[in-house]
Amino acid sequence: MFKIEQKISKSLGRAGVLITPHGEVQTPSFVAVGTKATVKSLSPEQVKEAGSQIVLANTYHLYLEPGEKIVKEAGGLGKFMNWQGPTMTDSGGFQAFSLGVAYGSKLSKFIGNESPKQEEIDEAYREERDKKAKITEDGVEFKSIIDGSKHFFTPEKSMQIQSDLGADIIFAFDECTSPHAPKEYLKEALARTHRWAERCLIEYRKNHPTPTLPEGEGAQRGTFGYHTTDSVTWKNLQQRVLEMREKPTPAENMLWQHLRKNSTKYHFRRQHIVGNFIVDFVCLEKSLVIEVDGDIHDYQKEEDKSRTEFLNKLGFYILRFKNEEVVENILKVLEGIKVGLKALPFGEGLGGVSSQALFGIVQGGRYEDLRKESAKVIGEMDFDGFGIGGSFVKEDMATAVKWVSGILPTDKPRHLLGVGEPVDIIFGVENGCDTFDCVAATRMARNGTLYTKRGKININNAKYKNIFEPIEEGCKCYTCKNYTCCYLSHLFRSKEMLAATLASIHNLYFINSLVAEMRESILNENFFDFKENFLRDYKV
Numbered sequence: 001m002f003k004i005e006q007k008i009s010k011s012l013g014r015a016g017v018l019i020t021p022h023g024e025v026q027t028p029s030f031v032a033v034g035t036k037a038t039v040k041s042l043s044p045e046q047v048k049e050a051g052s053q054i055v056l057a058n059t060y061h062l063y064l065e066p067g068e069k070i071v072k073e074a075g076g077l078g079k080f081m082n083w084q085g086p087t088m089t090d091s092g093g094f095q096a097f098s099l100g101v102a103y104g105s106k107l108s109k110f111i112g113n114e115s116p117k118q119e120e121i122d123e124a125y126r127e128e129r130d131k132k133a134k135i136t137e138d139g140v141e142f143k144s145i146i147d148g149s150k151h152f153f154t155p156e157k158s159m160q161i162q163s164d165l166g167a168d169i170i171f172a173f174d175e176c177t178s179p180h181a182p183k184e185y186l187k188e189a190l191a192r193t194h195r196w197a198e199r200c201l202i203e204y205r206k207n208h209p210t211p212t213l214p215e216g217e218g219a220q221r222g223t224f225g226y227h228t229t230d231s232v233t234w235k236n237l238q239q240r241v242l243e244m245r246e247k248p249t250p251a252e253n254m255l256w257q258h259l260r261k262n263s264t265k266y267h268f269r270r271q272h273i274v275g276n277f278i279v280d281f282v283c284l285e286k287s288l289v290i291e292v293d294g295d296i297h298d299y300q301k302e303e304d305k306s307r308t309e310f311l312n313k314l315g316f317y318i319l320r321f322k323n324e325e326v327v328e329n330i331l332k333v334l335e336g337i338k339v340g341l342k343a344l345p346f347g348e349g350l351g352g353v354s355s356q357a358l359f360g361i362v363q364g365g366r367y368e369d370l371r372k373e374s375a376k377v378i379g380e381m382d383f384d385g386f387g388i389g390g391s392f393v394k395e396d397m398a399t400a401v402k403w404v405s406g407i408l409p410t411d412k413p414r415h416l417l418g419v420g421e422p423v424d425i426i427f428g429v430e431n432g433c434d435t436f437d438c439v440a441a442t443r444m445a446r447n448g449t450l451y452t453k454r455g456k457i458n459i460n461n462a463k464y465k466n467i468f469e470p471i472e473e474g475c476k477c478y479t480c481k482n483y484t485c486c487y488l489s490h491l492f493r494s495k496e497m498l499a500a501t502l503a504s505i506h507n508l509y510f511i512n513s514l515v516a517e518m519r520e521s522i523l524n525e526n527f528f529d530f531k532e533n534f535l536r537d538y539k540v
């Protein structure tokens, strides 16, 4: 599921590709935050056009409203919100923290220079601790921010909700502690988070059982079910696959032209190798194989019986159509496929088994020993990737990330949770993080704070009233290509809805371009030049 393309020499950073059932993510990558299954003020098309490859939604919010069962019935998070690319959900743990312990106080994720005084912190900490969230060994009890009703999250419950929400990447349930919590408490919370991680894995395996694979037939469970054969078989059959793709039968070609355009709303692959077989078309997300029978050149079809048995054993469903059916009435065939897709549940069969990846979360606050211990314990567990969570002393974020990245397995992806300021991303990438999510880019945009290569500006500042230039000369975002500062300034002053949209497009584009340029610089082996240039101009 994760391929490293190029490492940054003398550092832990790398550029790679994260493979999910809904497409690939070129890393490093910034994950757009769509808290309630929408990136505020933007349509999915605008999010995509701003360069986003992947969207994260919040488990806590979607659980409260509209409820995970509704999202499941709608076809999962991506379908529900009409985002066709990869998706993530967080575990709900951070909200138990931010809407619980730190709720309403001055406490935040980072300890910055503007931190409140220690006495204020202790006071707030004591006051808020039991106000909205109560943490026990079993889980977290919290009050809904919507109606004050009581709810209880356990690691198991978080896994069940996230399984229903159906994102491509989900996170283990963790306790995100206050940056001001005493070390003794952090230790206790960390040990609990590690026990919760194990419980998450156990529950996850229940929802995603590993199928019994027929032996010796070259089948292998790969993360996401993308790798449905072993590398030797793949090499042997790949040439044949290419030939078949090169010279499809008229029926195959006709069907492919429809399937590739997403006319079924699902992603299909053609001539995909499963075990020793090449199937005509497959939707891994739904474990549905489509076979067009009667191809003259298909030598494999003679082994139809063993082929069917094999595929069924792996949990694939097979819909067969005759050549003539496809050629004579393609619409009827597509209708049949759509009905089949609709009837099939998510998360079953091989495609489904591996259609969600589970990331474990490393905690440990600002303490080196705790961070390293957490990286070791979580890193040894059977997760598909890792999230680095919790609070940092802002200036030391890079160091904390380095402690952790140095211990986590190198071949698995690492996500830095809730960090998305340009400078933080640069240091995060250098120290081994592949993906980042943060509400800051879009939240600040809605308040009129915009990124430029020289630092942030506030469009509400009076001087922008009569600047007839875009936010940033040379920025290729939709907003900068079409609008001036004075117009944006006017929209913000008039509290027009379009203000939030145009500003969000620019900020999202800015961050996405930053990570894309960083990726290029890693591939071209000049990351440190890029970093130096960026930091020289960018004023915090």
Ligand SMILES: [Zn+2]
Binding pocket: 471, 472, 475, 476, 477, 478, 479, 480, 481, 506, 509
């Ligand atoms: Zn722009």
